[in-house]
Amino acid sequence: MIEKNKNTVTQVKNDTKRTSNLKEMILRQIPLVIYALLILVPLTLVFFASFKNLAQLYNDPLGVPHKWDLSNYIQLFSNENMFVYFKNSMVVTFTSVFFILLLGSMISYAIIRLPKWWGNILFAFVTVGMMIPTQVNMIPVYILFAKLNLLNKHLGLIIITVAMLLPICVFILTGFMKTLPKGLIEAAMIDGASHWQIYSRIVLPLSLPSLASTAIFCFVISWNDLLYPLLFIKSNSLRTLPLALLQFQGEYLTNYPMIFAGVVAASIPMIIVYVFLQRYFIAGMTAGSMKG
Amino acid sequence: MKKYWPLSFFILPGLLIYTIFYAIPTISALGLSFTDWNGLSPDYNFVGLKNYSTMLTQDPIFAKAFGNNLKYMFFVVIFQTIVSLFFAIMLAKNTKLNVFYRALYFLPTVIASVSVAFIWIFVYEPSIGSLNTFLTMLGLKSLIHSWLGDKNIAIYSLAFVQVWAHAGQVMIIFIAGLHSIPKSLYEVARIEGATRWQTFRYVTWPLLAPSATIVVAYTTLQSFKAFDLILATTDGGPSYATEILSLFLYHEAFTNYKFGYASASAVIFLLIIVSITMLQFKILKANKVNY
Numbered sequence: 001m002i003e004k005n006k007n008t009v010t011q012v013k014n015d016t017k018r019t020s021n022l023k024e025m026i027l028r029q030i031p032l033v034i035y036a037l038l039i040l041v042p043l044t045l046v047f048f049a050s051f052k053n054l055a056q057l058y059n060d061p062l063g064v065p066h067k068w069d070l071s072n073y074i075q076l077f078s079n080e081n082m083f084v085y086f087k088n089s090m091v092v093t094f095t096s097v098f099f100i101l102l103l104g105s106m107i108s109y110a111i112i113r114l115p116k117w118w119g120n121i122l123f124a125f126v127t128v129g130m131m132i133p134t135q136v137n138m139i140p141v142y143i144l145f146a147k148l149n150l151l152n153k154h155l156g157l158i159i160i161t162v163a164m165l166l167p168i169c170v171f172i173l174t175g176f177m178k179t180l181p182k183g184l185i186e187a188a189m190i191d192g193a194s195h196w197q198i199y200s201r202i203v204l205p206l207s208l209p210s211l212a213s214t215a216i217f218c219f220v221i222s223w224n225d226l227l228y229p230l231l232f233i234k235s236n237s238l239r240t241l242p243l244a245l246l247q248f249q250g251e252y253l254t255n256y257p258m259i260f261a262g263v264v265a266a267s268i269p270m271i272i273v274y275v276f277l278q279r280y281f282i283a284g285m286t287a288g289s290m291k292g
Numbered sequence: 293m294k295k296y297w298p299l300s301f302f303i304l305p306g307l308l309i310y311t312i313f314y315a316i317p318t319i320s321a322l323g324l325s326f327t328d329w330n331g332l333s334p335d336y337n338f339v340g341l342k343n344y345s346t347m348l349t350q351d352p353i354f355a356k357a358f359g360n361n362l363k364y365m366f367f368v369v370i371f372q373t374i375v376s377l378f379f380a381i382m383l384a385k386n387t388k389l390n391v392f393y394r395a396l397y398f399l400p401t402v403i404a405s406v407s408v409a410f411i412w413i414f415v416y417e418p419s420i421g422s423l424n425t426f427l428t429m430l431g432l433k434s435l436i437h438s439w440l441g442d443k444n445i446a447i448y449s450l451a452f453v454q455v456w457a458h459a460g461q462v463m464i465i466f467i468a469g470l471h472s473i474p475k476s477l478y479e480v481a482r483i484e485g486a487t488r489w490q491t492f493r494y495v496t497w498p499l500l501a502p503s504a505t506i507v508v509a510y511t512t513l514q515s516f517k518a519f520d521l522i523l524a525t526t527d528g529g530p531s532y533a534t535e536i537l538s539l540f541l542y543h544e545a546f547t548n549y550k551f552g553y554a555s556a557s558a559v560i561f562l563l564i565i566v567s568i569t570m571l572q573f574k575i576l577k578a579n580k581v582n583y
Contacts, residue, residue, distance in 0.1 A: 032393055036393065042422070049414065062422055139545050224520075267407050278395045
């Protein structure tokens with residue numbers, strides 16, 4: 001539109017072309033805005049509802065709350081162990097992501113250093129796990145955990161999360177490490193560097209971008225995971241956020257405002273992190289899904 | 293060979309965890325599927341293929357779940373691919389506004405499925421839900437439904453939520469595909485005086501085929517693996533109208549304690565997933581375009 005004002009010497013022909021461009025630009029915005037609303041409206045309505053009480057919600061389900069009443073949140077944080085759930089989710093997620101990256105990058109390093117044939121076998125064996133849905137092996141894992149006394153423990157949750165996400169991590173990291181210049185590693189070998197030195201001083205620092213993508217992908221999957229906590233965690237004090245939310249449903253039944261306060265409280269940290277790191281989120285989640 | 297030994301230190305920790313807790317359990321699912329174990333009693337019997345034959349011939353719920361999976365899959369694959377491709381083409385240019393739209397459309401991907409489920413329970417709620425309220429406001433009372441309570445439409449209502457939550461994610465795959473198409477080809481099309489449709493049909497579309505294959509395969513797998521969303525909204529109801537395979541095997545195992553039977557369905561579930569993935573690889577290989 002600024003362009004339009006800039007040009008003072010306009011010909012009629014050019015002018016009509018511009019108006020049609022402008023028209024097209026506005027037309028183009030229509031579907032984009034509609035879809036943006038489709039994303040935003042449900043989120044906003046839930047946000048509004050979390051500040052109403054049940055009676056207000058039934059009288060005015062869609063409107064802006066008359067006053068921003070925090071009592072649902074206060075009740076939520078005083079009756080429920082919200083802080084504990086947060087802490088549980090953080091402990092499980094951060095520990096899992098750390099070990100996935102550590103163990104995954106070590107395997108990937110070995111794959112690129114082994115003779116080609118052995119590397120390929122190892123790569124195939126680990127990455128075939130990407131195909132296996134978690135529901136397929138949940139029963140044997142449950143039995144195994146019962147035997148090893150890992151049920152109802154964060155340790156068990158961490159172990160299975162690492163096992164589940166290791167394949168995708170190895171897949172992304174190996175793909176990246178293969179593109180690193182071979183000369184660098186060979187030069188270090190000639191200088192007498194050990195595998196650990198080459199891994200930790202050369203390969204890892206150079207792989208930071210793909211480590212970051214993998215970390216974000218695993219972070220989102222682990223933070224939002226419901227199945228494993230649902231199967232393995234029985235004590236209230238050990239619940240992660242998604243599991244706690246699911247239990248609110250049973251507890252508060254149709255007391256929507258309370259449930260929504262839980263949804264908002266559980267989602268806001270993730271949304272804030274997303275707003276700041278969106279480029280990395282998009283890159284990471286796409287790297288994870290483009291495993292073809 | 294000697295110089296490779298130190299590498300075992302790099303391989304073993306991860307490999308052991310993966311093998312013990314992921315690979316072997318997958319194989320034991322196969323073993324369990326030949327038994328009648330209930331998960332509690334210490335002993336069980338080997339029943340051969342009985343679980344499979346019962347499931348495939350006499351279990352109406354399994355058949356229903358499989359059918360639901362197909363309905364869910366077709367809806368999600370068709371709509372998610374169309375919606376994401378449409379917006380990918382609209383937002384392919386890296387302008388500030390486009391990047392903003394992309395980030396916004398992607399947002400539902402990072403919200404936990406449980407939260408997404410509750411958000412949409414509210415939208416679909418029959419009396420105070422925003423969807424029915426909007427329809428009333430627009431004077432379209434005839435379109436009002438109990439979106440999750442009506443057994444004819446519940447599965448599609450959920451499939452819509454799945455598209456809502458993930459279209460923005462696969463859109464990014466399409467955008468990456470669009471960016472990898474050489475600009476020179478569009479230049480040629482422009483010089484040759486191709487219309488927009490022709491440019492799309494003869495330049496964009498064929499070169500987008502690899503991305504399209506990835507999107508379709510990824511969406512198919514995603515729709516088969518859907519679990520959290522349905523568990524938290526309808527839990528398979530009303531009267532099994534939204535029961536899908538992943539939920540079916542969860543219910544058989546942890547509600548009905550039929551571990552053997554559930555394992556048989558897990559094996560079938562895995563076979564379906566593996567064949568889809570193999571098909572994807574095959575198509576991707578056949579589709580390699582040279583330009």
